[in-house]
Structures are given as C-alpha cells and as structure tokens.
Amino acid sequence: MKTTYLTTNEAIDPVFIFIFGASLVLLLGITAVMVYFVIRYRRSRSPEPTSTADGNLWLEIVWTVLPTLLVLAMFYYGWAGYLALRNVPEGAMEVNATARMWSWNFAYPGGRSGTKLYVPAGKPIKVNLTSVDVLHGFYIPAFRVKRDIVPGMTNHVWFTATKPGSYDIFCSSYCGTGHSAMITTVEALPEAEFAAWLKEGAAGEGAAHPGLALLEQHGCLGCHSTDGSLKIGPSFKNIWGRKTIVQSGAADRTITVDEAYLKRAIMEPNADVVKGFAPAMPPYQLKQDELNAMIGYLRGDTVAVAPKIDGKTLAQEKGCLACHSLDGSKGVGPTLKGLYGSQVKVTKGGKLLSITADAAFLKESIKEPGATVVEGYQPTMPPYPDLSDAEMNAVLKWLEELK
Numbered sequence: 001m002k003t004t005y006l007t008t009n010e011a012i013d014p015v016f017i018f019i020f021g022a023s024l025v026l027l028l029g030i031t032a033v034m035v036y037f038v039i040r041y042r043r044s045r046s047p048e049p050t051s052t053a054d055g056n057l058w059l060e061i062v063w064t065v066l067p068t069l070l071v072l073a074m075f076y077y078g079w080a081g082y083l084a085l086r087n088v089p090e091g092a093m094e095v096n097a098t099a100r101m102w103s104w105n106f107a108y109p110g111g112r113s114g115t116k117l118y119v120p121a122g123k124p125i126k127v128n129l130t131s132v133d134v135l136h137g138f139y140i141p142a143f144r145v146k147r148d149i150v151p152g153m154t155n156h157v158w159f160t161a162t163k164p165g166s167y168d169i170f171c172s173s174y175c176g177t178g179h180s181a182m183i184t185t186v187e188a189l190p191e192a193e194f195a196a197w198l199k200e201g202a203a204g205e206g207a208a209h210p211g212l213a214l215l216e217q218h219g220c221l222g223c224h225s226t227d228g229s230l231k232i233g234p235s236f237k238n239i240w241g242r243k244t245i246v247q248s249g250a251a252d253r254t255i256t257v258d259e260a261y262l263k264r265a266i267m268e269p270n271a272d273v274v275k276g277f278a279p280a281m282p283p284y285q286l287k288q289d290e291l292n293a294m295i296g297y298l299r300g301d302t303v304a305v306a307p308k309i310d311g312k313t314l315a316q317e318k319g320c321l322a323c324h325s326l327d328g329s330k331g332v333g334p335t336l337k338g339l340y341g342s343q344v345k346v347t348k349g350g351k352l353l354s355i356t357a358d359a360a361f362l363k364e365s366i367k368e369p370g371a372t373v374v375e376g377y378q379p380t381m382p383p384y385p386d387l388s389d390a391e392m393n394a395v396l397k398w399l400e401e402l403k
C-alpha cells in the first residue's frame with residue numbers, strides 16, 4: 001500500500017544503504033590501495049626512498065574536502081531520517097504501550113487491551129511508551145523503530161505496517177531475569193478486520209476463560225506457563241491444591257495452594273516465594289472481580305461465560321418502553337430513537353444546560369435519573385442502580401444502534 005508520507009522504512013532504509021555503501025566503497029578502495037602499495041613498494045624492490053616530494057597542495061585539499069562533504073552528507077541524511085522518526089504523521093492512531101517486568105500491554109482507545117499490538121495495515125500508528133518499573137526498550141526491527149522506555153517518562157514511536165502480517169517486537173534493554181520473555185508481535189490486520197477486532201471488546205485474545213484472558217492481558221503468562229513447562233515462575237498447570245515449599249524470610253514452610261495463598265502471591269509476591277525461584281515478580285494491584293476471575297481459572301472452574309444479554313429485551317423487561325418510545329414519538333419520557341449522541345437540553349442542579357447524550361450521560365440517567373432531567377419532562381423516572389455492568393453495556397450498545 002502506498003502512503004502519502006514517508007514511512008519509517010522509507011525514511012531509514014536509504015540512509016542505511018547510503019552509509020553502508022559509502023563505507024563499503026571506502027573499505028574496498030583503501031584495502032586495494034594498501035595491498036598494492038605493500039607489494040609495489042616492498043623493501044626488496046625499493047631499498048631506498050624513490051620520492052623526495054614533501055607536499056602537494058591540491059592533493060591535500062582534495063583529501064580534506066571530499067571526506068568532509070561525505071560526512072556532512074551522512075549527517076544530513078541521518079538527521080532527516082531522525083526527524084522522520086520523531087514527527088508522527090497526522091491522523092495516526094494512538095496506542096498506549098506499558099512495559100513491565102516482563103511483559104507488554106497495549107491499550108486502545110475504547111478500552112480494549114492485550115499483549116499483542118494489533119494494528120490496521122496501511123495506517124500510521126503512534127505508540128506511547130511508558131514503563132512501570134525499570135528501563136525497557138521497544139524494538140520492531142521490521143519497521144526500523146527502537147526506543148528506550150525510561151520509567152517516569154513518556155516516549156513514543158510511530159510506524160506504518162503497509163502489509164498485513166505478523167512482525168516481532170522485542171525488548172532491547174536488558175531488564176532482568178525475564179528479559180527474553182518480553183517478546184511479542186505486531187499483528188497488522190486489514191482495516192475492516194481490525195475494526196471488528198477492536199469492537200469485540202476486552203475479551204482477551206481467543207481465551208476461553210475470562211480468568212485466562214486476564215492472566216494473558218496482565219502479562220502473567222510471560223513467566224508462568226499453563227502447560228507445566230518451566231519458565232521464570234512456577235507453572236499454573238494443576239496449581240490448585242498443590243503442596244509447595246515456600247520461603248518466608250529465612251524459614252521454609254510447606255503450604256497448600258489455595259485462594260488465600262494465591263491472592264497474596266499476586267498482590268505481595270515476595271512475601272512467600274516458592275522454593276527454587278527468584279523473588280522476581282512485581283506486585284500487582286488488581287480489582288476484586290479480576291482477582292476472582294483469575295483464581296477461578298487457576299482453581300479449574302469450568303468456563304463461566306456470561307449469557308449474552310440483549311439490550312432491547314432488557315429494556316422491555318425493565319419497563320423502559322412504557323415511557324420511552326422507539327419511533328420518535330413523545331411519551332412520558334423522551335423517545336429513545338436517535339437519543340444516543342444527540343444534543344439535549346437538561347436541568348441539572350437547577351441550571352439549564354445543553355449536553356451531548358453520550359454513553360456517560362445515559363449511564364448516569366439510568367442509574368440516577370433525578371440528577372439530570374431533560375427539559376420539558378417531569379422527574380418521574382425511578383432509578384435503576386442495580387443494573388450490572390454487562391447489562392448496562394448491552395443497553396448502551398442497543399441505544400447506540402437505535403440512532
């Protein structure tokens with residue numbers, strides 16, 4: 001695919017070929033002249049100096065000016081290439097990459113995240129780089145980008161994957177025992193496929209169990225295998241109920257892996273370290289439901305996939321449609337047709353405001369309808385505070401489609 005701007009490959013490759021070519025020509029030329037002189041002016045053939053010349057102005061000018069021009073040209077092309085790497089083309093999609101010991105997480109606008117960098121092919125991608133612990137390096141050889149990730153600083157790279165495919169990502173700065181586990185890929189998908197992937201939500205990459213998806217998302221599987229093979233940390237295979245020797249301080253203890261132990265091992269990994277492993281795991285701060293899902297997976301719970309909720313059915317069941325029409329007609333409350341994303345006048349705290357009925361507003365008006373009331377209507381709607389996140393999302397998705 002042809003782009004209207006120079007991709008990082010198009011900016012870097014000619015500079016590399018130019019400097020490499022100039023170096024190659026000089027290496028071969030100088031070596032050839034050196035070999036020729038060694039033979040031509042060897043001692044047995046010329047025992048006495050044959051020339052008495054002690055200077056040649058033109059020769060000196062040439063061998064000063066030519067190399068100067070050459071290195072200035074190298075500097076110019078190198079600088080232009082550097083600028084191309086630093087200046088992100090307009091309209092680039094932003095992804096936030098977080099590096100930690102020893103995994104990557106890529107977060108997308110819209111909430112999806114994962115350990116592989118999914119991108120639409122042919123579009124410029126800006127990757128914002130942060131580290132939660134030590135120095136890492138973000139390196140994609142295929143796109144000629146490599147950048148240090150310094151804790152406390154935000155850095156960035158950009159690139160365009162012109163062709164769909166899978167490209168390696170490495171960590172280029174040695175960051176501890178599990179450094180080599182920081183290998184993942186850019187997955188460049190055709191644009192439509194990428195859009196579909198992004199819409200799928202934060203379900204994890206093909207993981208059957210939500211707990212497994214979370215383990216993958218948080219990078220746990222970089223150090224812990226699920227098939228019994230040994231990595232930096234103990235394998236998760238058959239971990240539940242396993243008797244293990246742990247080191248707490250200087251003392252060894254035998255424990256049984258249960259819920260309490262696993263929770264502690266995730267949040268305070270260095271308190272009880274399984275014998276034979278280094279205390280290398282960083283502590284994780286997770287939400288209760290995430291923790292429970294992970295532990296559910298480790299316990300071997302059968303897949304508990306939540307039944308799919310249909311927003312419209314839910315709205316019918318909850319009685320929303322008694323007051324809100326779907327065809328644009330005025331009822332006790334405003335119609336739901338075209339509501340999502342529209343401009344509405346509301347009364348909030350006694351003040352009249354004009355706002356956009358976006359997801360946040362709609363969510364609030366379902367949970368606490370009395371707080372903001374659409375102008376021209378009575379504050380008669382009962383609050384629905386007990387909707388689960390999944391139910392709320394289903395309703396919002398349905399409202400969005402009603403547009």
Ligand SMILES: [Cu+2]
Pocket residue numbers: 099100135136137171172173174175179182
């Ligand atoms: Cu690293």
